[in-house]
Amino acid sequence: MNNLNHKKIKVVLMLLFILSILSIAASAQDTLKIKTSTKCHDCKDRIEEYLSFEKGVKYSNVDYAAQTVYVVIDTTKTNAEKIRQAIVKTGYDADTLLADQKAHNKLPKCCQKDHGTHHD
Numbered sequence: 001m002n003n004l005n006h007k008k009i010k011v012v013l014m015l016l017f018i019l020s021i022l023s024i025a026a027s028a029q030d031t032l033k034i035k036t037s038t039k040c041h042d043c044k045d046r047i048e049e050y051l052s053f054e055k056g057v058k059y060s061n062v063d064y065a066a067q068t069v070y071v072v073i074d075t076t077k078t079n080a081e082k083i084r085q086a087i088v089k090t091g092y093d094a095d096t097l098l099a100d101q102k103a104h105n106k107l108p109k110c111c112q113k114d115h116g117t118h119h120d
Contacts, residue, residue, distance in 0.1 A: 032071045037093040038064040050090045
């Protein structure tokens with residue numbers, strides 16, 4: 001094999017190696033959709049801020065009108081159950097898990113499940 005072909009093979013192998021690493025990194029993340037008991041923009045801010053400190057959370061967005069939290073996680077650092085538990089600890093329901101009662105009681109009255117609708 002001549003030197004030029006040898007260099008081409010090295011370049012192709014290096015590109016394949018880089019692509020495989022990027023593929024592994026991309027597959028180590030997951031997007032979660034979690035139903036919750038949010039009621040207003042304050043609830044949205046509270047959950048997003050709390051999740052920003054959770055290990056493995058890359059991004060979170062709360063749609064309080066739909067009562068849904070979308071979270072992109074690094075699956076090598078966390079999992080869906082840990083994220084649900086984090087939401088519960090902020091005082092909100094997370095799918096079938098009920099909010100931590102002490103945390104829920106600390107929420108502003110308008111953000112608690114058993115009170116009327118909050119107006120932004």
